[in-house]
Amino acid sequence: MKILIAEDDVKLGGFLKKLFNSRNIEADLIDNGKDIAYYAQNELYDVLILDWMLPGTDGTAACQSLRQSGYQGAIIMLTARTTLADKITGFTCGADDYLVKPFEFEELYARTIALSRRAGSPFKHEVFQVAGCTFDCNSHTIDFKGTIIRLTAREFQIVELLARNHGHVLERDLLLDRIWGSEKDITSNSLDAYMRLIRKKLEKIPGKIFIHNVRSVGYRWEEEDV
Numbered sequence: 001m002k003i004l005i006a007e008d009d010v011k012l013g014g015f016l017k018k019l020f021n022s023r024n025i026e027a028d029l030i031d032n033g034k035d036i037a038y039y040a041q042n043e044l045y046d047v048l049i050l051d052w053m054l055p056g057t058d059g060t061a062a063c064q065s066l067r068q069s070g071y072q073g074a075i076i077m078l079t080a081r082t083t084l085a086d087k088i089t090g091f092t093c094g095a096d097d098y099l100v101k102p103f104e105f106e107e108l109y110a111r112t113i114a115l116s117r118r119a120g121s122p123f124k125h126e127v128f129q130v131a132g133c134t135f136d137c138n139s140h141t142i143d144f145k146g147t148i149i150r151l152t153a154r155e156f157q158i159v160e161l162l163a164r165n166h167g168h169v170l171e172r173d174l175l176l177d178r179i180w181g182s183e184k185d186i187t188s189n190s191l192d193a194y195m196r197l198i199r200k201k202l203e204k205i206p207g208k209i210f211i212h213n214v215r216s217v218g219y220r221w222e223e224e225d226v
Contacts, residue, residue: 004045006036007051032055042153043152047116048076050077052077052079063093075095076111161175167221172191199211210224
């Protein structure tokens, strides 16, 4: 199980991370709101735990933005606000649960486990193969004859779309629409940057090229010898 904690109180954030780790739960910790979207979209978390008051972008704005972009993961909002209106705001922005500070860790832990069960059910372990590569959709890995390539969630989305259309050129606009949808500030340059990162990781497989750039058109997945 893996969670993200967004908490600007360094002491509290570190304390929560340590306690979750002691229960064999992997936890990433960030101290601002502007990084929430990046982490949520590029890692596979069971639950996001967001503090309401965060520098950069507050927890409610970050939560609302994630939901508008189609994020379906479980989200718990932490806050010192106690009124009914505040709670309604928290749920309206897209939070699944709401916990008022100060709180006991055992309660947060129980709520986190309960949400992870709901978010993770049913669980389907999907694996598919294209030519000599095995793609694991849950671990975001590519296995080529025992060489394992680990990708971020967004990198794997790109690779999966290309691989499932093996041998066919996918136009840039199609890739941008399928991967990022209506997200703002995403350009063709962003796609190229991701492709460079993916190609760099694929260099672990010697003597092979998988991603081909079709000039002024798009990209194609096809295994070729160097």
